[in-house]
Amino acid sequence: MQARPTEAESRPAPATSPDSPPPSSSALQLTGLTRRFGHVTALDGIDLTVNAGQFMVLLGPSGSGKTTLLKLVAGIDRASAGSIAIGTRIVADQRLHVAPERRGLAMVFQQYALWPQVSVLANVVYALDRLHLPRQESRRRALAMLDRVGLVRLANRRPPELSGGEQQRVALARALVARPAVLLCDEPLSNLDADLRERLRAEIATLARENDTTVVYITHDQVEAFALADRIGVLQDGRLVQCDLPESVYHAPATPFVARFTGVAGELHGRVAGRPDSAGRFLVDTPNGPLAASGPAPEPLGSAVTVLVRPAAARLVPSVDDDSGLLSRVRDVAYRGHGYDHLVELADGTLLTGVFAEQRYQRSEEVRVRLDPSGSFAYRADASA
């Protein structure tokens, strides 16, 4: 007689369609993943595939559902609908819930979650327990991983005797030592100061890539997302509104929300004044003068649009030397080391922030702003978000 499946067992993931990647390349697959808390829909039908070895960053503001998604994948919460497959195994759906410790995952949190009363080495060795290795082998692997994160000299200290950055490195060593199928990271750097954050960010990226680890990393910090990701998924109100290469998210944001959340200098209002050229750029009339923007041009001619401008797409030029660009006035200027960021006001009062120039323009000086159409995105003015 065949035994009935227990909660701890899992089923093979269903065969994928002919155009999907082969199952072996998918490390994590979410299908229609939904989580409701009473009237609140924290996650709303998420479909997401993370390929083996990929570094997926999920980016979204507070309350967009990032932590909820990570908890469902980790198995510490249950979905209201949908399924989760890790590799070729379904680990959660309406009938099945594989326990967290049986999913082959590791997690790194904002709080380091180390055991304070035992040594750094013991913290890392513990992660190898479920592999049932000989004691000496566990110790050797743990020390090698501590060496890899530059902490072997602190192996006998206890976590409270380490700095925040060192503790997070231990947490990372502990997470990676057992070679998890997927590493889940919940804003692991947000407790650290800016300098350390940047160094550790680079280390996480290097370590993950050296070990071919599949990573799902959540953050609300767009700089971190662009620095780390092979793919960025943008979450808004529990929905995945774009999932793409970082370059595509930056150069072709799918919605005004994605553009705003990944950084704009400002927004101009105008009307479509021309048909798109072969590069998909078209003329927009604004109260400040005409400009070229990119995006699917709304029909008909004359439709109202909002143009969102990336900071890197705006350049200041002297008003006297050049009559191209939008006339404006400098409201403020900040030194940035390699040049200056300016706050400028256009003729109709629109403000653009972070407009870079190598030279310093003075407050109240009249200047022109040149906008690069490849970083000026037009959306229908009535686009909801």
Ligand SMILES: Nc1ncnc2c1ncn2[C@@H]1O[C@H](COP(=O)(O)OP(=O)(O)OP(=O)(O)O)[C@@H](O)[C@H]1O
């Ligand atoms: N246990 C719960 N009970 C009720 N509502 C919840 C619960 N957990 C999360 N929510 C709601 O679900 C939504 C998504 O929350 P979640 O914590 O996933 O967001 P987040 O993107 O991780 O936010 P943050 O960046 O602030 O951590 C929010 O509206 C939140 O209030």
